[in-house]
Amino acid sequence: MNRRLPVPLVLTLTFLLLIVLSLIAVGLYVRARLAESVADTEQIRAARLLVGDAVRAQIDEETGVRGYAVARDPVLLEPYHRGRANLPRYLQRIRVVTTNLGLREAPPFVTDATKTNRRWLTRVAFPLLLIRKGGHVLELRGKVLVDRFRADMAAVDRALVQRQQAGDARAQRAIVLVYLLALAAVAAIVLAAALFAVQQYGLGVSLEQERAASKRQRRQSAKMRAAYEAEKRVVDTLQRAFAQRDLPELPGLRLSATYVPATEEAKVGGDWYDALPLTHDRVLLAIGDVTGHGFEAAVAMNKARQTLISCALIDPNPGSILQRANAQLVADESPIITAVTGLVDARTCSFWYAAAGHPAPVLLEPGHRARFLDVGSLPLGLAAGTAYLTHRIRSKPGAMLVLYTDGAIEHSRDVVAGESLLLETVESAGQTHDDPASAILDGIFERRHVSDDVAIITVRFLEAAAMPDASALRRSA
């Protein structure tokens, strides 16, 4: 599973990485500075030893010459010769080292020392080696020149010492920088750890709150589910109680009906159908749908059914039924109701109907394609005084009428496609099935989910040969 690291952790890790990289960079810088300082120190130490050697060589020369001048013993000239042999080499190496170290102030002193030694040789040493007596003046002059030589070397040594001190100071600063950075890194790490801990604590608190909220939501959902299930049980019970249990049996007519409640919680609604026999060959059909869902819709549906039946008993003309019912429902401020009422006459194969905002009935006649009947009046309960036209269809034996609620054609929300499918299934079911209502329902919802209530009622005009004995029916009734 591809899981992303939490942002606080990423930020902390990035911060620590930056600290480590900074430490490495500073460490490399300090290492370079210290290596440079050590190298300088080595050269400075060598140069200072050379300066000491040069001073000693000059003193050896002077000691040898003065000893020889007093005793005239050639053995005493040995320091003079040694010093004279080594001193130029020492001075040359001092010049090279100080030049390499970049000590621009040192080489002039080395040059002056070289010249001073040369002057001491020509003006003091050589004359003292040649004359036998009276060298006192020369010795004094020689002392002045040797002092100058020593002063030059002392100046070179001071320059070297200063350079050494400067290098030591740089190294010291680098070391202090390391200390400071280490302290800063430790402080930053402590801060990052603290921030991370605070964030983790915050996340923990947030997670705990989310868990608590989720728990509350689950409890709430469970309550709502229980409330819904309780209401659905009541609605289902009401609908079962209100449902037409036994369809009437009339000679010349065969009725079938089905009702399927919505499976979706919000859509348990108020669809219904009724078939009320008026005479031995006439039956009143009604099918409808109360706007809205749930308990209120179920109650409103029952009220609408009673109102329609009451009105049918006054005048069975479908248009009149709807007109009277509409006046009553508007006065009662009922929910909006769509309905079709129809009067079926088995003897003449006639069908009188009126529609109130309801999908059109379907007529399937032998040798013809199924077709929709004309509809188009406003629903019930909307506007007082609405006129409902009664249409009359004269059909023939074998024909079948299908009344249904909108769930049968609005399942895909494309009513044109829904109506086409309904016509196809009516044609298919009308040919072969004894229970065409269930066959139509199965045909439509073979591969679909019944999301809304669906009620279907069909009536077929029977051929004379298929008619049951009317007198027998009356006897059984």
Added chain:
Amino acid sequence: MNQSNAIKTIRFSGELEIGRKKQIREALQYSNADRAVLVDLSEVTYADSIALTELLRFCVDAERAAIPVVLLVCTPQFARIVQYAGLARAFKTFEDRDAAIAYLLERLQA
């Protein structure tokens, strides 16, 4: 006053269903300045019974207030719903906007 400015247009699109009930109810309003209403449903493909009820109540109320209402309906799916819901018979419906506005202007001048 320019008559066409007195025509309020209320436009909907897509599927009108119970989830949009509040939006539909808020949109279906007219003021004293509105002398006619064009409900543009040209891009509506479906309306459930709740949405149809809102639409029907609005049309009935407007006509009671002597404010002419016309519906612009273009998709065949919604035209069929409008037909069996009784809207097409109770109120004027048009497929063409110019024709709808011309009808309303004529009503206003009458």
